[in-house]
Amino acid sequence: MGTMPKASEGHRARLRQRLLEGGGDALLDHELVEYLLTLAIPRRDTKPLAKRLLASFGGLGPLLSASPDALRREGLSDGVVGALRIAQASALRLLETRVEGRPLLSSWDALGDYLQAAMAHESVEEVRVLFLNAKNILLANEAMWRGSIDEASVHVREVISRAIALGAAAIILVHNHPSGDPTPSQADIRLTRDIIDAGRHMKVTVHDHVIVGATGRTSLRGLGLI
Secondary structure (H helix, E strand, O other): OOOOOHHHHHHHHHHHHHHHHHOHHHOOHHHHHHHHHHOOOOOOOOHHHHHHHHHHHOOHHHHHHOOHHHHHOOOOOHHHHHHHHHHHHHHHHHHHOOOOOOEHHHOHHHHHHHHHHHHOOOOOOEEEEEEEOOOOEEEEEEEEEEOOOOOHHHHHHHHHHHHHHHOOOEEEEEEEOOOOOOOOOHHHHHHHHHHHHHHHHOOOEEEEEEEEEOOEEEEOOOOOOO
């Protein structure tokens, strides 16, 4: 690979110094990605690649949330793909620690931040269910299905059966809108009400249905829809 030009070495050292002294806020998005890429490509100027990737995926969030296959289609090696994926995994793990072992209804903002980071930039619709105990502490966070949510009757049975199996007293439904607009659809509202009705008979409370998108998140309960 050869050695890096001294100018590039100096630039990388300055990025590192700014990061160490000022934290992540001291670097622009392309500089964060640039420095991250240096971990996998140590002897190359990674600024042009960082800028290209951000432009191609539409920002830092979509880039870090991109699937390995999507990243490989950009010509990235598995080493680079791994560096980007570990950055996202670390960020999500950090956000998870803000809600672990705490009543979720009193940690609503922290929960929303985690869900936004985990799901907002997914290219496929995914439905998650958060299963809670009687104290509203998280028992399980499970991705129940991906794709259309039109087959509501099947999904109702799956959700309630899983809640009973886990001994959950309550659930929070979550799904993403790949379009970026978190406005609930009529199908979202119907499914939520069906699950509420089914849960009522089995003493499983539905606290909320949260929809996340790139432009923000909405709560069906907050909108007065349930």
